[in-house]
Amino acid sequence: MGIIKAAKLAFDYLKYDENGNVESKQRAVDGVDLDVEAGDFIAILGHNGSGKSTLAKHINAILLPSEGSLWVDGKDTQDESKLWEIRQSAGMVFQNPDNQIIGTIVDEDVGFGPENMGVPQEEIWQRVEDSLRAVGMWEYRSHSPNKLSGGQKQRVAIAGVVAMKPKCIVLDEPTAMLDPNGRREVIRTVHELNQKEHVTVILITHYMEEVIDADRVIVMDAGKVVMQGTPHEVFGRVEELKSYRLDVPQATLVTHDLRKMGFDLRPDILSNEELVEALQEYRAAHKQKIPD
Numbered sequence: 001m002g003i004i005k006a007a008k009l010a011f012d013y014l015k016y017d018e019n020g021n022v023e024s025k026q027r028a029v030d031g032v033d034l035d036v037e038a039g040d041f042i043a044i045l046g047h048n049g050s051g052k053s054t055l056a057k058h059i060n061a062i063l064l065p066s067e068g069s070l071w072v073d074g075k076d077t078q079d080e081s082k083l084w085e086i087r088q089s090a091g092m093v094f095q096n097p098d099n100q101i102i103g104t105i106v107d108e109d110v111g112f113g114p115e116n117m118g119v120p121q122e123e124i125w126q127r128v129e130d131s132l133r134a135v136g137m138w139e140y141r142s143h144s145p146n147k148l149s150g151g152q153k154q155r156v157a158i159a160g161v162v163a164m165k166p167k168c169i170v171l172d173e174p175t176a177m178l179d180p181n182g183r184r185e186v187i188r189t190v191h192e193l194n195q196k197e198h199v200t201v202i203l204i205t206h207y208m209e210e211v212i213d214a215d216r217v218i219v220m221d222a223g224k225v226v227m228q229g230t231p232h233e234v235f236g237r238v239e240e241l242k243s244y245r246l247d248v249p250q251a252t253l254v255t256h257d258l259r260k261m262g263f264d265l266r267p268d269i270l271s272n273e274e275l276v277e278a279l280q281e282y283r284a285a286h287k288q289k290i291p292d
Contacts, residue, residue, distance in 0.1 A: 002035045002036045002037045002038065002040075003036055003037065003038045003072070003073055003089075003167055003168055003200050004034060004035075004036035004059055004070075004071070004072060004090070004168060004200070004202070005034065005035050005036070005070070005071045006032050006033060006034035006035075006055075006058070006068065006069070006070045006071075007033060007068055007069050007070075008031050008032075008033065008067065008068035008069075009029055009031070009032040009033075009034070009055070009058065009065050009067070009068040009069065009070050010027065010029055010030055010031055010032075010065060010066050010067035010068050010223075011027070011028050011029040011054055011058065011063060011065055011066045011067075012025040012026065012027050012028070012066045013025065013026045013028055027223055028051045028054040028223050029051045029054050029055050029058070029223045030051070030222065030223035030224050031068070031223075031224060032051075032055060032068075032220075032223075032224070032225055033225070034055075034070075034218070034225070036168075036200060036202065037200075038167065038198075038200055039194070039198050039199075039200055040200055040201070040215050040216065041191070041194045041200075041201045041203070041213070041214045041215045041216075042200075042201065042202045042203070042214060042215065042216050042217075042218065043203045043204075043205060043210070043211035043214040043216070043217045043218070043231075044056070044202065044203070044204050044205075044217075044218045044219075044220060045205065045206065045208075045211065045217060045218070045219050045220070045246060046206075046219060046220035046221060046244070046246070047206070047221070047244065047245040047246060048206075050220040050221050050222065050223070050244075051220050051222070051223035051224075052204045052220045053172050053173070053204060054223075055204075055220070056092075056170050056172045056202065056204050057092075057172075058070050058077065059072060059077075059090050059092075059168070059170045059202065060086070060087060060090050060091075060092040060170060061077040061083055061086050061087060061090075062092070064077060064078055065077070065078065072086045072089050072090050072168070073085075073086070073089040073090075073167055073168075075089070088117070088164060088165075088166060089166055089167045089168060090166055090167070090168045090169075090170055091161035091162070091164055091166035091168070091169045091170070092161070092169075092170050092172065093154070093157055093158055093161055093169060093170070093171045093172065093174050094157075094172050094173075094174070095172060095173045095174065095176045095177055096177055097150070097153035097154045097156065097157040098153065100157040100160065101145045101153060101156060101157055101160070103145065104144060104145075105141075105142060105143070105144065105145075106132070106137065106140050106141050106142065106143050106144075106145055106148075106156055107125075107128050107132065107141040107142065109145060109156060109160060110127075110128045110131055110132060110156065110159045110160045110163050111124045111125065111127070111128045111163065112160065113160055113161070113163055113164040114127050114128075114163050114164055117164060124163075127163040127165070128141070128159075128163055129141075130162075130163075131159040131160075131162040131163040132156075132159050134159065134162055134189075134192070134193060134196070134197060135155040135156070135158050135159045135162065135189045135193075136155065136185075136189065137152065137155050137156055137159055140152065140156075149182060150177060150178045150179065150182045151178050151179075151181060151182025151183070151184075151185040151186055152182075152185070154174055154175070154178065154182065154185075154186045155185060155186060155189050157174075158171075158174075158186070158189060158190070158193070162193065162197070162199070166199070167199070167200060168199065168200040168201070168202065169190075169193070169199055169200070169201055169202070170202045170204070171190065171201070171202070171203050171204065171205075172204045173204055173205055173206065174186055174190075174203075174205075175187065175205065175207060175210065176205075176206075183207065183210070187210050190203065191213060206246075208235070208246070208247050208248055208249045208252075209249055209250075211231060212231045212235070212249060212270040212271060213231070214231055215230070216228060216229065216230060217229065217230070217231050217233075217234040217235075219234060219241070219244060219246065221244045226244060227240065227241075227244075231270055232268035232270065233268065235248050235249060235252045235268060235270055236252075236266075236267040236268035237267075238252065238253070238256045238267070249270050249271070250272075251269055251270060251271050251272050251274065251275040252268075252269055252270055254275060255267065255269040255275060255278070263282060264282070265278050265279075265282060266278065
């Protein structure tokens with residue numbers, strides 16, 4: 001069993017009438033099977049209402065299954081006696097960092113989680129330093145979070161989770177409220193944590209460029225997993241992604257259009273660098289001009 005495993009996971013949002021009786025229900029997650037190995041970087045994509053954020057909240061046991069099961073580090077999220085251990089294993093980072101930052105000074109905020117866990121004082125401050133260094137925010141340790149940019153605030157929020165030493169971090173659209181520079185800062189930070197600290201990462205996003213370096217991409221629609229594979233495997237299926245109201249990386253879209261014009265390029269190009277290389281190879285092979 002991987003660090004995160006879902007088996008036929010389903011969840012219904014219930015609507016109650018004025019007497020407290022269930023009036024209707026809406027299935028947000030529908031029969032999801034998931035197996036994430038320790039150290040993986042998994043990206044989950046889907047348009048609004050696809051169920052991706054609802055799935056994310058199950059990993060931290062914020063929500064519990066209506067049907068099926070979900071295990072975190074071998075523990076069933078429906079076992080109330082394991083709730084504290086589950087939330088120590090899987091940390092959560094949300095869209096708006098202001099909702100997670102509660103301290104008036106950066107280092108105090110990052111130390112809040114370990115302190116609540118009963119970590120000895122000396123170890124707390126070592127964890128604060130290690131986690132702030134890991135996200136590139138150590139030099140801001142004495143700053144007020146209110147004086148930071150959106151990207152910096154989100155990195156502090158991530159540091160606060162890292163300081164609790166979870167085995168897995170779930171990021172629910174962490175860059176949705178950031179400008180392009182802030183988005184790049186946060187995604188670079190997350191990749192470094194995954195590669196250097198071997199933290200398992202589950203990234204929920206709707207920015208295609210954020211997931212091209214993931215180990216695996218999962219696409220959700222109407223609560224179901226409808227596609228999954230490596231980024232090259234998933235983004236090579238442009239028309240299918242469009243049918244789920246999703247975009248693709250710009251280089252992939254250009255490649256798709258060139259293929260429709262008759263250029264024999266591989267369909268799974270993800271980056272501008274890959275596209276340039278493919279066009280150069282095509283030009284050399286066919287000895288003809290490639291349109292600008």
